[in-house]
Amino acid sequence: MDSSKKTKIGIVNYGSGNIFSISNIYKKGNIDFFISSEPKELAQASHLILPGVGAFDETMKTLNDSGLKVFLDEMVLGEKKPILGICVGMQLLAENSEEGNLQGFGWIKGKVRKFDESVFKQKPYLPHLGWNTVNIQQEHVIFNQVDPEEGFYFLHSYYFDCQDPQDILSTTDYGISFASAVHHENVYGMQFHPEKSHQNGINIFYNFSQV
Numbered sequence: 001m002d003s004s005k006k007t008k009i010g011i012v013n014y015g016s017g018n019i020f021s022i023s024n025i026y027k028k029g030n031i032d033f034f035i036s037s038e039p040k041e042l043a044q045a046s047h048l049i050l051p052g053v054g055a056f057d058e059t060m061k062t063l064n065d066s067g068l069k070v071f072l073d074e075m076v077l078g079e080k081k082p083i084l085g086i087c088v089g090m091q092l093l094a095e096n097s098e099e100g101n102l103q104g105f106g107w108i109k110g111k112v113r114k115f116d117e118s119v120f121k122q123k124p125y126l127p128h129l130g131w132n133t134v135n136i137q138q139e140h141v142i143f144n145q146v147d148p149e150e151g152f153y154f155l156h157s158y159y160f161d162c163q164d165p166q167d168i169l170s171t172t173d174y175g176i177s178f179a180s181a182v183h184h185e186n187v188y189g190m191q192f193h194p195e196k197s198h199q200n201g202i203n204i205f206y207n208f209s210q211v
Contacts, residue, residue, distance in 0.1 A: 007209050009033035010045025012072075014062050017051020017089065021195035025205050039071040047209060048072070048081055051195075052088030056112060056158070057100030059088050069105070076107060082186045084208050090182065090189030091160060099158055107187045109163035119175040126157040134170040134180050134192075141210060142169065142181070142188060145203045152180075152192035152200055160191065186211075 009026055011019050013035045026033040036042050050072070052059055063069040075081045085093050094104045097112035104112070117125040133151040136143055148170070159178035162168050172180035172191070182189040188208065194201030 006046065007032060008044065008046045009049060009209060010042045010047065011035045011049045011051070012042060012068065013037045014059075014066060014068055016053050016059055016062070017086065018053070018193070018195045019051055022049060022051060022205065025195065025202050026209075029202070029206055031206070031209050037066070037068070039067065042071070043075065046081065047211075048075060048083040049208075050083060050085045050089040050092065052086060052090070052092065054088055055099060056088065056091055056097040056104070057102045060092060060100070060102040060104060063092070064102075073105065076105075076187060080186045082188065082208070082211050085187075085189040086195070087156060087191060087193055090191050091158060093182065093187060093189045094160055097158065108160075108167050108182055108184045108189065110167070111161050112158050113161045114158050115175055115178075125175075128154050128156055128174045130154065132172050132174065132180075132192075134172050135177075136170050137168050138183075140169055140183065142183070142204060142207045144207050146200050146207075150198075150200055152190075152194060152197040154180075154192045156191060160189065 091112045092104050093108045094110045094112045095106040134148045162179050167184045168179045169181040169183045171177045180191045194204040
C-alpha cells in the first residue's frame with residue numbers, strides 16, 4: 001500500500017458480524033475507521049473489513065442482492081485495496097463452499113469444506129468452538145506481536161481448503177490441519193474471531209491497518 005495515503009478502515013455493514021466489537025478496537029487504538037453499507041462511502045476507505053457470522057449462501061446472497069459483491073470486486077481486484085475477511089467473511093473469499101450452491105468471491109483459489117466428523121476422537125465434534133493455537137507458516141506483518149501459543153477464539157464447522165499452499169499464512173489443528181489464516185496479494189482472511197481474541201486479536205487489527 002502507498003504509505004503516503006491516510007489509513008481509514010471501512011467496516012462493511014451488511015447485517016452480519018461483530019462490527020461494533022471491531023470498531024471499539026480501532027476506537028481505542030485511535031485508528032480512523034467508519035461503518036457503512038453504502039458503496040459510495042466505503043469507496044473512501046483505504047482498507048476494508050468483511051466480517052461474517054452465519055451460512056455461506058445466505059451471506060453471499062445478501063452481498064449479491066445489495067450490490068456490495070460487484071462493488072467489492074472493483075475495490076479489491078481493480079483498486080487493489082487491502083481487505084480482511086473474518087470467519088464466514090474469510091470463507092467468502094473462496095470460489096465456492098460445500099455449505100451452499102452460490103459462488104464466492106474467488107479472490108483466493110480454493111473450496112470451503114465441512115470438517116469430517118469421523119476424524120474426531122471425542123464429542124462434541126462440531127462446531128470447532130473455543131480457543132486454539134495457530135502454527136504460523138509465513139512471516140508477515142499481520143502477525144507482529146502475536147503469540148501463536150495463546151492463539152485465537154474459533155467458532156466454525158467449515159474450513160478453507162486452499163488450492164495453493166503459498167496462500168496459507170497459518171494453520172490450526174482440529175482433527176486435521178486446516179488453514180486458519182490466508183493471504184493472496186491484497187486479500188487477507190482469518191477463520192478465527194480476532195475481535196474475541198484479546199490482545200492477539202487487537203494486534204491483528206492494528207497490524208492490518210499497516211499493510
